[in-house]
Amino acid sequence: MKETILKSLAKIEEDFDVKILYAVESGSRAWGFPSKDSDYDVRFIYVHKKEDYLTIDQMGIGKKRDVIELPLNDLLDITGWELTKALKLFRKSNPPLMEWLRSQIVYYQAFSTIDQMKDLSKQVFAPHSCLHHYLNMASNNFRKCLQEGPIKIKNYINVLRPILAAKWIEKYNEFPPLEFPKLLEDLLPEGELKREVHTLLKKKISGDELDYEPKIEVINQFLNADIVRLKEYTSTINVDLPDFTPQLDQLFRNTLEEVWNERI
Known part of the structure; x- marks a missing residue:
């Protein structure tokens, strides 16, 4: 290719x-x-x-x-x-x-x-500008695609990626790496949430991205809470x-x- x-x-x-x-x-x-x-x-x-x-x-x-x-x-x-x-x-x-x-x-x-x-x-690099971009992307996709089930695997990933990018900026004050697995391993603690995201990622890579999943409550709760929290955090940043x-x-x-x- x-x-x-x-x-x-x-x-x-x-x-x-x-x-x-x-x-x-x-x-x-x-x-x-x-x-x-x-x-x-x-x-x-x-x-x-x-x-x-x-x-x-x-x-x-x-x-x-x-x-x-x-x-x-x-x-x-x-x-x-x-x-x-x-x-x-x-x-x-x-x-x-x-x-x-x-x-x-x-x-x-x-x-x-x-x-x-x-x-x-x-x-x-302007953290405020980049945070706004990723949070708007995540918020729009979350509102359109994840409020009701069942949900396409691809749509879950399309909300998780910008949220993790925003979390990376919050944690390191630098532009995030592109690779989703790197963001996932660094930013999510071991536990149910991380296991569910890993499962989605494996299904996405195997070609099941257009398949539908029942709403995964632990992921939805994480996304909803972090969108709100990161928006509040972004409002406190003022970089000249x-x-x-x-x-x-x-x-x-x-x-x-x-x-x-x-x-x-």
Whole structure:
């Protein structure tokens, strides 16, 4: 599959006249619980030529899209963000982008931009913003999917993962690892709750993610209580981060020079 992904990325560069800097897996495979039917969720960051930026209409305005999306198929989902879009989101500690930078499944990386972003990511990390993201994801999924039984195994995992990510931020004040098993082992004590989550995880990986489970009361109680508690905790956080715009502006200019091998 990696060869197919690399061929798709090469065709994107040719069709859109861009350079891809980075491409990773971002879905259940990166999170450590792929099932036998899981597709590949490829996410990438790309840069246009210098002249495409030196116009009166900035990237992302009008016809100058800052996203490339290939048509979906049953096995492959490929989406990319243009570099200035990515850097503006990076400045805000955007959790999906921060996850891309931490994915252990890297399909492609070129030039120095991504390594520099990774070096900056600990400084850019905004716990308040990331906690809000994961708690909103967990709350919305919990409200929609878990209030009544029976419940799809996949939906349980889709609430547990962001809750555990939020708990990691609370415990370590750092961006959480992507791998769900790592979060599970570190954050849940031995006991009934952990055993039930392990059982769900095994069923998810075996391909039963769309099967229905009766409501698991110990998990529902844990999720309900921690959503409330973490929201209260998040309201007490007030982090004043410096403005990284000058550094990111320079990173963008340096990338154009490095990628296209010319002075700007």
